[in-house]
Each structure stands twice: as C-alpha cells, then as structure tokens.
Amino acid sequence: MTVEAVAETIRVEGARILATLIRTVGDVQIAEDAVQEAVVSALAAWPVSGVPPQPRAWLTVTARRKAIDILRREQARRGKEEEGGRMIDLARSDLPSDAVVHDDLLRLIFTCCHPTLSPPTQVALALRTLCGLSPAQIAGVLLTTEAATEKRLTRARQKIAAARIPYRVPPPDELPDRLPAVCAVIHSLYTAGHAPVGGGSAVDVDACAEAVRLAELLHGLLPDQPTPAAVLALLLLTEARRPARLSATGEVVTLDRQDRSHWSGAAIARGIALLNASLHASSRRADAYQLQAAIAAEHARAASYDGTDWPEIVRLYDLLMSVAPSPAAGLARAVAVAEAAGTDAGLALLAGLPPSPRWHAVRADLLARAGRYAEAVAALTASLDGPATDPERRHRTRRLAELRELV
Structure with a gap:
C-alpha cells in the first residue's frame, strides 16, 4: 500500500513539486535528483511511520532538504551569496500557493521549449519533467529508442545549464517563437495519456x-x-x-x-x-x-455512430493530411473513408500506409466487414505482435476468438 501511495502522490503532484524546486534551485538535474531522493526516503519512512496526512507537503519539504544536501555536496557552481539565498528558500517549510505552482509549471513548459533545443528534445524534456514519463514511454511517443531518449534528455539538461537558459515565461515578443513547441508538448502529453x-x-x-x-x-x-x-x-x-x-x-x-x-x-x-x-x-x-x-x-455532434457525417470527416482528414501528414492521421482517414465510401476503399488506402499493430487491427476489422475472415484472423494475430495496453490486448484477443469461429 505504501508503494502505491508514493506512486500516486508522485503521479499527481510530482510535476508541481519539481517545477517549484527548479525555480528555487535553478538546475533541472539537481531538482530531479532531489525529488528522486525524496521518493526513496518516502519508501523507507512511510512503511514505518505511515503515510502522512499531507503526502505532497512531506515530499516537498523532503525534496527541498535533499536539494540542500546535493548543493552542499557539489559546492554550488555560482557564488556563496547566491547560494545562500537559495539555501534560505529551500529551508522554508511552507508550501507554495496554487497560483505560484501554476506559474512555476508555465515557467517549466517554456524552459523545456526554449528555441535553442530541437523540437523532439523539447517534447522529450517536457514529457519527462512535466508528467514523469519514463525514457521508454517517451521513446514510444517519439517513435525512437530508449537509449536515444536517455542521451537526448542528458544533452538537454546540460545545454540548459551551460547556456543558463532562464526559468521564466518569456516576454511577449518571444512568445510566438515558443508557442508551437509549447502546444506540441501539451498535445503530446495528452496523447501519451x-x-x-x-x-x-x-x-x-x-x-x-x-x-x-x-x-x-x-x-x-x-x-x-x-x-x-x-x-x-x-x-x-x-x-x-x-x-x-x-x-x-x-x-x-x-x-x-x-x-x-x-x-x-x-x-x-x-x-x-x-x-x-x-x-x-x-x-x-x-x-x-x-x-x-x-x-x-x-x-x-453525431447523435449516433450511424448518424456521423463521414463525408465531412473525410474532407477534414484530407485537409489535415495536407497540413500535417502522419501515419496516425492516415490510418484514421482510412477508417473514415471506409465508412463514407465502403470497405474496399478503406482497404485500398490502408495498403499504402506503414504497418503497425494498430494498422493490423484496423485492417482486421475491415477485412471482417468484407467477410474475409481468414485474412482478418491473420491480420488481428499480427496486431498482437507489438506493444499494446492490457485492455487493448484483451479486446483484440476476444475479437480474434470470435473471428476464428467464423472461418
């Protein structure tokens, strides 16, 4: 139960704790290390003392103390006067207000989306710091490897520290340059969830x-x-x-x-x-x-699935593919075309798209609609050979059993 309590607190509050700590410490890596050490302390202390009434407050104060320890061990890179100010702020036991936390989160987004970082790096860093996704999860979102993601994150932190990228919401004249990346980060975060x-x-x-x-x-x-x-x-x-x-x-x-x-x-x-x-x-x-x-x-707007305006959705997907083509949009367009113009039209579009577990699952559904059950079984079997959530895998497995009975 204790492990679950720590995990739940970090999942819900981790980004807020980290964002405020980064503002105080001024270093992403030190802040992340401090939060991680606070989590380790919680896993050691909570089984003995019980989960505290305010776990977020406990973790926030502990993370501040860990940051002080880290700063002392590393003998802060910037002078004693500045270091002393940061030590005083970190020694405080009060919690920041919700308004301050909101500001800190915005600062964190804009820091992650600094134009000196490449767009994939901006997204990777934000997914790591804003929602605590693992490098493996980020690699899944960005369609790359876990090792490449780890290297990208390390280089990003080093660049932020070396270039002294400010931790703030930029002035109005700088916002247009950052806005596309910030929007991409928020959308990627939602997609990951x-x-x-x-x-x-x-x-x-x-x-x-x-x-x-x-x-x-x-x-x-x-x-x-x-x-x-x-x-x-x-x-x-x-x-x-x-x-x-x-x-x-x-x-x-x-x-x-x-x-x-x-x-x-x-x-x-x-x-x-x-x-x-x-x-x-x-x-x-x-x-x-x-x-x-x-x-x-x-x-x-549609009152029912059958009442959906599929031709309009196809038109919108055509526009989307002209503005921002992607395998996901192409796959969704094929489904819409199958609804608007028939199964064969959808299958023809699928043939020109790159295969993936989701691609195989969609193809299996369209093949089953066409009565081509043996082919549908083969396609749905192929969809199970790749990553999927447990509920999605169960859904495909049940559907596979239904199709096998029709062969």
Whole structure:
C-alpha cells in the first residue's frame, strides 16, 4: 500500500513539486535528483511511520532538504551569496500557493521549449519533467529508442545549464517563437495519456487531466491566440468522450458501441465554442490542431455512430493530411473513408500506409466487414505482435476468438 501511495502522490503532484524546486534551485538535474531522493526516503519512512496526512507537503519539504544536501555536496557552481539565498528558500517549510505552482509549471513548459533545443528534445524534456514519463514511454511517443531518449534528455539538461537558459515565461515578443513547441508538448502529453503504448490501463487519467490543466493555463496566458484555444478545444472534445471508452470493468468499448449519454455535454459545448473562437481569430485558415478539433467536434455532434457525417470527416482528414501528414492521421482517414465510401476503399488506402499493430487491427476489422475472415484472423494475430495496453490486448484477443469461429 505504501508503494502505491508514493506512486500516486508522485503521479499527481510530482510535476508541481519539481517545477517549484527548479525555480528555487535553478538546475533541472539537481531538482530531479532531489525529488528522486525524496521518493526513496518516502519508501523507507512511510512503511514505518505511515503515510502522512499531507503526502505532497512531506515530499516537498523532503525534496527541498535533499536539494540542500546535493548543493552542499557539489559546492554550488555560482557564488556563496547566491547560494545562500537559495539555501534560505529551500529551508522554508511552507508550501507554495496554487497560483505560484501554476506559474512555476508555465515557467517549466517554456524552459523545456526554449528555441535553442530541437523540437523532439523539447517534447522529450517536457514529457519527462512535466508528467514523469519514463525514457521508454517517451521513446514510444517519439517513435525512437530508449537509449536515444536517455542521451537526448542528458544533452538537454546540460545545454540548459551551460547556456543558463532562464526559468521564466518569456516576454511577449518571444512568445510566438515558443508557442508551437509549447502546444506540441501539451498535445503530446495528452496523447501519451489518452493512447498509452503499453501498460495495465487503456488511459492514464492523471496525464490527460494534467494536459487539460496546462492547456487551460496556456489559454489563460494567451486568450486571444488561436492555437492555444484550438489545443484546449481538441483536448476537451476528446476528453468529453473518455467516460464511455471503457466499460465498468475497464474493458475497451469501441466508438460504434459507446453509450453517448455518458459523454460530457458541457465539455463538448465548451470545446466547440473554443474551436469557433479559434477559427474566427485565424480568419478560418485552419491549422492541424483546429482540424483535429473539428474532426472531434463532428464525432461529438453525431447523435449516433450511424448518424456521423463521414463525408465531412473525410474532407477534414484530407485537409489535415495536407497540413500535417502522419501515419496516425492516415490510418484514421482510412477508417473514415471506409465508412463514407465502403470497405474496399478503406482497404485500398490502408495498403499504402506503414504497418503497425494498430494498422493490423484496423485492417482486421475491415477485412471482417468484407467477410474475409481468414485474412482478418491473420491480420488481428499480427496486431498482437507489438506493444499494446492490457485492455487493448484483451479486446483484440476476444475479437480474434470470435473471428476464428467464423472461418
């Protein structure tokens, strides 16, 4: 139970503790090491003393003390006067207010997204620091290796320290250069939670909630900018459907079988309003986030799966592929084309896309619709040869048993 309590606290509060500690210490690596040492201390102390009434406060104070120890061991790189000021701040036992924590999180996002770092490095560093994803998880999101991710993170921390990249929200004239990366980070964080590459759960609810919260903060910082509004709209419209994605026992429920009464009408209404405002602010010249939000809005508006305006969704995917082509968008477009123009049309599009476990699963579904059950069995079997969450793997395994009975 203690291990679970530490894990839950870190999952929910870790980014907030780290963000505030980075502001005080001024060094990402030292702050991360201090938080990690605080976690180790919790795992040693809590089984004996019990989980404290305020675990976040316990971890925050302990992390500050660990940071002091680290700074003393390494004999801080910048003079005694500055070091003394940091020591005083770290020795405090009070917790920062929510407003201060929100500011610290924004500072952390913008620090991770400094233009001297490459876009993949910005995303990797933010996913590591903002939500504590492991290098293996980040590698899954960025479609690279764990070793390459580790090297990327190490180089990023070294560059931030060597270049003395300031830990702050940049002035207005610097925001446009950083905004695309910040939006990409928030969207990547949500994607990592909404569609994990593996693990025991089909959705990381905390990662999704954190991404939505950060999107809210960014939109609050730049309320008249179209891109933050579009990102928030996309997240809200997607999150609105989350309660229906899993059954009461945690099993996958496909879109065509979801109970739409469980969708959040309030989130859908706000998402559509944000999308409309974003499109108006950009003179209706849609970017990738606006197009994805528009696709999500079409699904949200439909009273039923059969009532979905599939031709419009295909049109939007065509636009998205012209603006920001990707294997994921291509795969989703193939599904939409199959609904709008028939199974054979969807299969023809799939043939031109790179195979993946998800690609095999989609192909199996379309083959089954066409009555080609033996081929569907082969495709769904291939989909199991790769990473997937436990609920998704169970769903495909059950479907595979159903298809085998039809061969």
